Amino acid sequence: MIRAAAFAILMAFGPLAGASAQGAACPAKNEAACMLEAAWTAAEALPEKKQARLEPLFAPLALKLTDPKARAVWDARLGETGIDVAGADYLRQTAETAIREYGWETFLQRARDGLAPLHMGRPEIMGAAIDLAPDTKQRARLIEMMFSLAGTPDSRKISGISVNAFERADFGHVLAERMMRDCRLAEFDRALALTAAPQSLRYALWRARITGGAGALAPDIRAGDGTDDTSHVRQALEGYGAVMALGYCPK
Numbered sequence: 001m002i003r004a005a006a007f008a009i010l011m012a013f014g015p016l017a018g019a020s021a022q023g024a025a026c027p028a029k030n031e032a033a034c035m036l037e038a039a040w041t042a043a044e045a046l047p048e049k050k051q052a053r054l055e056p057l058f059a060p061l062a063l064k065l066t067d068p069k070a071r072a073v074w075d076a077r078l079g080e081t082g083i084d085v086a087g088a089d090y091l092r093q094t095a096e097t098a099i100r101e102y103g104w105e106t107f108l109q110r111a112r113d114g115l116a117p118l119h120m121g122r123p124e125i126m127g128a129a130i131d132l133a134p135d136t137k138q139r140a141r142l143i144e145m146m147f148s149l150a151g152t153p154d155s156r157k158i159s160g161i162s163v164n165a166f167e168r169a170d171f172g173h174v175l176a177e178r179m180m181r182d183c184r185l186a187e188f189d190r191a192l193a194l195t196a197a198p199q200s201l202r203y204a205l206w207r208a209r210i211t212g213g214a215g216a217l218a219p220d221i222r223a224g225d226g227t228d229d230t231s232h233v234r235q236a237l238e239g240y241g242a243v244m245a246l247g248y249c250p251k
Contacts (some may be wrong), residue, residue, distance in 0.1 A: 023222070026215030032244055033070035035214065036061055038221040039236040041076075050230050055081045055235050064244050091121070098125070099132055108145065122149075123167060127174035128173040134166045143178070143187075146171055150194050169196035180206040180242060181250035201232065205239025212238060 002003040026034035036058065059081045064072035095116050099107045111118045111126050118125050120154050126146050133139035150171035172194025179188035188210060192198045201220060208214035222241075 002086050016061040023219050025220040026214065028213075030067055030070070031179045031215045032061075032240075033065055033067055035218060035221070035236075036065070036070075036074070038218040039233055040238070041222045042224045042236065043230075045224050046228055046230060046233070049115045050228065052232055054150050054233055054237075057234065061237060061241055062067075062245055067137050089128070091124050094121075095132055099129065104134055104138065108142065112145065112149070123174045127178060130178060145176070146175055147157070147190065150175070176203060176206065180209055181246065183210055185210045200235060202235040202239040204243055205236070209246065212248055212251070216244050237240040 019190055026038065040058065043051050043058075043225055046054075055078055058074070060079050062071070062078060065071050065074065076107060086214065095107075098110070098117055102110060107129070110116070111122060114122055123146065126142065127167075133142055139229075150168045172191050173196075175187055175191035179185075179191050185207075188207060190209070192203055197203075201217070204217055204220070205214055208217060221236045
């Protein structure tokens with residue numbers, strides 16, 4: 001019923017403003033509506049049960065659309081789909097508690113040595129501490145420490161598992177997200193090289209937030225990844241979701 005209603009609205013209004021033909025990039029005008037449609041196209045290729053699991057991820061992004069016609073389509077398509085509510089930020093709470101208990105300098109030392117509470121989830125806790133730094137100098141110091149602890153990309157394997165699959169890749173992911181938010185392209189690329197999957201769609205979209213023109217990736221989103229896994233669509237939504245939430249970086 002929901003999809004039938006969405007189709008009826010599409011027929012009534014015609015193509016969405018900014019919607020692209022199959023295989024075309026999304027133009028800058030109404031790019032967001034077009035990119036969400038591209039992700040939906042990829043989702044429609046998945047089994048229905050998996051499509052249903054993705055709908056709560058589309059819902060908060062659809063709410064950000066400003067075009068009334070596009071919103072009407074998504075309202076009909078998603079119906080009463082609930083929005084996943086974020087729980088408590090455990091990582092930030094852990095970082096706040098540790099900094100309060102040990103002080104900034106000792107927190108950094110414990111981070112360097114991998115001592116509790118940074119003996120598990122060190123990259124993520126350090127990432128959460130970036131915004132808690134006492135000043136810009138200490139913020140930059142913490143970020144550089146994270147890069148240092150991550151090391152450099154390593155092609156070696158231990159027991160058949162890539163060295164990059166361990167903590168280095170986690171540092172890379174956390175740093176890539178931070179550098180995307182901070183609009184620092186060189187540092188983003190530096191972090192990207194540390195990740196486990198530098199060619200992934202999520203990172204391509206995050207990079208496009210800095211460089212502009214994320215709409216060029218619409219054909220890649222629509223194409224899917226040739227599997228019935230939801231990860232491709234999830235990466236598209238997580239990647240472009242940052243553009244919708246933060247806007248493009250200033251030129």
